[in-house]
Amino acid sequence: MAGMQGVNWNERRQYARSLFASQQYRAASRVLADLVAATPRNLDLRVLLARSYYYTAQLAPAEAELRAVLRAEPDHPSAHLTLARVLERQHRCSEAAPHMRFADRMNARDLLALRHPDGSYPRVAA
Template sequence: MEDMRALSYGLGRQYFEEKDYRGAIRALRPVVEETPDDVGTRLLLARAYYHSALLKPAEEHLHEVLTREPTEYYAHLMMARTLERQSRHDEAVKHRRIAAALTGNDELLQPHRV
């Protein structure tokens, strides 16, 4: 079963790199279901949802990542961007501040322009 997980993860990563985010979601979702504590795979899945404009599932997976790894700066940054795309700017500020504090990069305080 581990071989199938590795294969699905590799396929999901390939789809993501090719910007086939929906394909990445299809490949990564079963991996996350089997290994819910795998923060890296869950973060990649959240990014695929974000890039597919599926913002609610992106937010849910980012919340799970941050529950498991509260110091994962990139998850905070992605959460801020996800909230901003939903016009929830007040909520996004908190995550931008945390990302900036974790990295020492004050540029992360500026909203992302799409």
């Protein structure tokens, strides 16, 4: 989607998710950064942006996005897990430990949401 003029927000979001799903993380992060700038309260997009940063070894911006998510929603399970991984990758394991403990308490629905960020995961009984 070169030149995103005339493309609505939902189409850009879908495009970013498809880039992420096809493991084009750097391209996804560029599109997601614009979407997050336009809608900073969309925490799921911020986590997806952080994951894109993580996969491209942009650990400082990933950490910043995840900390912003956790300030807004302290119990956001995927933000805790992703932040733990970011910190571990930086060899900051003592800082990662409480986030990993929180992530260990995630339920099956939370874990499926991580694997299928577009919401297309199979139904799980409550």
